[in-house]
Amino acid sequence: MLEITVVKDGGIQSVDLRPGVSDRRFDGIGAVNGGGATSVLLKDYPREQRDQILDLVFAPKFGASVSAMLVEVPGDGNSTQGSMPSHRHTRGDLEAHRGYTWWVMREAKRRNPALSLDAVAWSAPGWIGDGEFWSQDMADYYVSWAQILRDTHGLDLDAIGCRNEKGVSLHFAKCLRAALDEAGFGSVLLHAFDDWPADKFDFVEELRRDPEAVAAIDVIGAHVMYGTGVHAPAEVREWAGAMGKPIWNTEDHVYRSGYDCLIGIVKCFNENYLLSGATKVVLWYDVAGVYPTEPYAVEPAMIVAHEPWSGHYRVRDALWGYAHYGQFTELGWIYVDGACTFLDGGGSVVALRSADGDFSIVAETKDAAAVQRLRMHVPSDLAQGPVTIWRSDATEQFQHLGFVRIEDGTIEIDLAPNSVYSLSTTSGQRKGGFVDVPSSTPFPFPYRDTFAGYDDPGARGFLPRFTADIAGAFELVPAPGDVGTCLRQTVPAPTLSWAPDWRPYTIIGDGDWGDYEVSVSVLLEPGEGAAVMGRINHVGTGYGFIPRCYLFELTADGTCRLVSVNGKEDQRELVGDAEQRAVIAAAAGDGTGGERTLGKARATDAQGRWQRMTLRFAGADITALLDGEVILEAVDTTHQAGMVGLLAGVEPSFSRPRFADLVVKALGADDPAATAASGAQLYGRAS
Secondary structure (H helix, E strand, O other): OOEEEEEEEOOEEEEEEEOOOOOEEOOEEEEEEOOEOOOOOHHHOOHHHHHHHHHHHHOOOOOOOOOEEEEEEOOOOOOOEOOOOOOOOOOOOOOOOOOOHHHHHHHHHHHOOOOEEEEEEOOEOOOHHHHOOOOHHHHHHHHHHHHHHHHOOOOOOOEEEOOOOOOOOHHHHHHHHHHHHHOOOOOOEEEEEOOOOOOOOOHHHHHHOOHHHHHHOOEEEEEOOOOOOOOOOHHHHHHHHHHOOOEEEEEEOOOOOHHHHHHHHHHHHHHHHHHHOEEEEEEEOOEEOOOOOOOOOOOOOOEEEEEOOOOEEEEOOHHHHHHHHHOOOOOOOEEOHHHOEEOOOOOEEEEEEOOOOOEEEEEEOOOOOOOEEEEEEOOOOOOOOOEEEEEEOOOOOOEEEEEEOOEOOEEEEEEOOOOEEEEEOOOOOOOOOOOOOOOOOOOOOOEEEOOOOOOOHHHHOOOOOOOEEEEOOEEEEEOHHHOOEEEEEOOOOOOEOOOOOOOOEEEEOOOOOOOEEEEEEEEEOOOOEEEEEEEEEEOOOOOOOOOEEEEEEEEOOOEEEEEEEEOOOOOOOOOOOHHHHHHHHHHHOOOOOOEEEEEEEEOOOOEOOEEEEEEEEEOOEEEEEEOOEEEEEEEOOOOOOOEEEEEEOOOOOOOOOEEEEEEEEOOOOOOOOOOOOOOOOOOOOOO
16 A cells, blocks of 8 residues: 655655555546436437547546446436436336437446446436335336346446435435345445535434444445535544445536636545545536537536537537546556645645556646645655656646656656646556547528337437437337327326426427427327427526426317416525536526416317427517417517427326427428438447
């Protein structure tokens, strides 16, 4: 084992590597895929660009090269950036290929077999526990999902949580541990309780008094330690260490732009260990495969991937913050506890080493005002070969500075202010990238998807091209009469939602569309309702998903409404430093909310037959048509431009309408041909 003791010598901060008893296992750094449908558009990218994006995140010594991945267990409910379809919409339902999470996990693991896989649920289907998340139903739900990963997709979880940011139940932790063990998942670590408020570690006192819970919970989990001042208390760190339970940060955030995000990420990783003893840190989130209209569509992701139709994507500086750890460490390395320190002149240093004597040091000087010299003494039992040095600053990110030799057991380096450095005896690092990234283009207009041409819906998770479900699950299903496929909202009841609930809807298109016509065919069963949406310019703040838009609503009894929907303010307590709080507050908007009915009419009973719903926008003039006949008109200037969408349900019911032949076109234009081949972008079933 190694220890670095900091001493003062003529203004130089000196570190000396020697054995230590407080060193801890490095459990990885990584990112969340989920907490909303964060990669819903990634699945639709052309294969070449899709592979490039995945390589940049997961391939060893190429890009971010993360060593840990945490995914959301899909649960049908909104969980920041939309919803992901559950493998069990109902108690009797089971579908192994629904959604895309299994595909992302499979692709990540294919690139890095050593990657650790972790998971936790945000939302859950409404049938769980008769409305109680902390139930045996939920434990069994987790197990059935883990079995699908293992038996169908060849994926083994390394860890799983109880629930994301929704309280504490020691009883549930014990139930989940027993269910995992009984199903053959005894090696899967259980972390709890992954909360974010200031009292997030208070449960440990209760845990200490419950021996069965102590045996069930392997890892102490919490969120949002960076920038909040709320770190793991010393007594928690001491008890966890004595019990052999690591502390993990299973979701932190760095809401910053440009290089400031890169250095903030490294500072976050360093401070999580220095101040909380967290040996695994996972940040939200990896790839922004979402529409710009959605909250947090750029910050804090590594890669922005908004355009599957063009193949365009861009790498944010943030990715290279991960790389400063990911390309120089591996799971199972050891934190050199004595080497992990704050620098006197501002900044921090963390050191790690491998079992065979390699070592890496990651330093950041975000808060430094001047150059600092760091001297490292390397004993002979460590690797004595050349040490590679990589640096990022505001001018250039992840730049190789060359090599230095260890001379007489010593290395010295000058650390410039506002910079990140990685020093390592390992080799093979590179700044990966691709020169053939397609140019950005707008969403195709006019656009048409009949939803009928998907030959193997399961090969793409039963999800059509380019739609992004904000709540519920809009899936490809057999059309009535088994004539091809159509789109259907398939969630039958309100979910145990992580966020304040509304109605299921999905979005598609371009936020800059202003004057246009959108139409879709709808089939309603008794008691159901549906709507076509237009000029969608907001889909919630990340906690709550009431949109800002117009919608034309039809119920099975023929009731029609033309409505302006005006969003709702985020009511959560804001966390993080001042800059991060400002980002969250900006996402909430001005707080105006509610719905205004612009017109209401009654048409012929609509149930049991296809009907064509149309919305037209011409400046302030809004027209709703049913089967080509004008049924409602209004003049309103609330929403000037935005995307289109499909909505299911009229409160308080939870509808499962069918949709076919979505068309978006210019006013007065003929219907276009279906845009490209609907089944062209497949990511494939597991073998």
